[in-house]
Amino acid sequence: MIPLTTRQVLILAELLNANGPLTCGELALRVGASPRMVRYDLRGVALWLQENGARLQNRPNVGALVEAPRQVRSDLWAQLASGAGAALVLSPGERVQALTLCLLTSDEPLSAQRLAREVGVAQPTALAGIQEAQRWLAGHGLELTRQPRWGFVVAGRELTRRAALVQCLIEAAGDAFWLPRCAAVPQPAQPGNPKAVVAGLLLARRFLARVDLAYARWLVDLMESYLQRQFADSSRVSLVLAMAVLMVRVGLGRTVEVTPEQLARVRRQKEFRAASNAIAAVEQRLGLALPEGETAYVAMHLLGAWTRQSL
Structure with a gap:
């Protein structure tokens, strides 16, 4: 199966969430790319949709539209929710949240090199993000310590750590991501802000x-x-x-x-x-x-x- 890049996932999420066609210019504004990049990415999106029983209709001066029955459309959302094939490409703020989540979910020290790999950036960029994560953790009653030759580890009371982890998950992924997954009867994701939901998924x-x-x-x-x-x-x-x-x-x-x-x-x-x-x-x-x-x-x-x- 053809994998989707993160930007292609964002484009597809916007198309699935739209009530009508979206032009390359409109998609570019929504996903933070140029119209030329969007046009290029739509080729991969079209192939992916074809493999999954749907069709991308793309008309000049009209825009792109996903053609699929309701059940297939729901299945497509489920595919996106799996996160399969999407690379971790995050904004600076999302990067800090990802680093914070990595630190909070590990009881073992994590090296800067490993943290850089986790969020897909160079080590100097990861170190800058770790400093921001340290400030966030301090604001939530936790300390980030660095053990020579081992790496970074979070220290603090277990009660405080759990509260911080829950808060970080909520902040990172947002209500649009968590509400359908935590409802008494889980609902398929139909977000008002697909980019936030996909970013939440990646985090x-x-x-x-x-x-x-x-x-x-x-x-x-x-x-x-x-x-x-x-x-x-x-x-x-x-x-x-x-x-x-x-x-x-x-x-x-x-x-x-x-x-x-x-x-x-x-x-x-x-x-x-x-x-x-x-x-x-x-x-x-x-x-x-x-x-x-x-x-x-x-x-x-x-x-x-x-x-x-x-x-």
């Missing part, structure tokens, strides 16, 4: 490859059912990601510690009982016995979700 795909997002959604459904309340979209995204992060971290032997005061404060809440049900399911799935701090961690997320909804 988040390494994390997604390590987690069972469907199971994390089920855990949130379980807690919603117990509490007989429905979370708002933004709260649900945070909760699903928090549960996904929890499963990854406890699987690595990294558990949350809370103070006796924090534990006493949440233990009397019904959210603690809902969290207990979810943690029991996680324990059974992973074959682990988790400390009570993990239940408190989830309960605090639940209480925070109601607070956000009432604001």
Whole structure:
């Protein structure tokens, strides 16, 4: 199968999201390229569409339009959501987010050379991005240390690290990316800003490859059912990601510690009982016995979700 470049993915996402034809000039403005580059890229897009049961109609002075039945169009979105064949080509801001995600998801030191490979840039460019990532981490209560001959590693409390990872995932990929994936019934991506969604995919795909997002959604459904309340979209995204992060971290032997005061404060809440049900399911799935701090961690997320909804 013909692979798509990142820019071709962006062009195709714009075409799939459009209600009518788009000219090369319009596409160029949307994806940040020249009309000449777009014209060249459309050849590859046309071949890719042909291989996937669709057709690119491209008329002079009218524009390009994807011709495909509804089901095929939905399948095309699913193909884009896989991220297969797309190179990691990011803006400076997205590069910092990608570096931050790499650092937050690794307990081992990462060398500048390896981080440069991860985001597809030269080592000096990666080092500049690492400095920005260090500032972001400091603003979220974490320290980025450099171990001679080994590399960079994030230091800080597990509770703080998880909160930062969830926040970074949300900031990097955005609501348009996460909402369809965290909904009670996952929806096909139909974004208003395809470029943001594709960039989000490129940033988040390494994390997604390590987690069972469907199971994390089920855990949130379980807690919603117990509490007989429905979370708002933004709260649900945070909760699903928090549960996904929890499963990854406890699987690595990294558990949350809370103070006796924090534990006493949440233990009397019904959210603690809902969290207990979810943690029991996680324990059974992973074959682990988790400390009570993990239940408190989830309960605090639940209480925070109601607070956000009432604001």
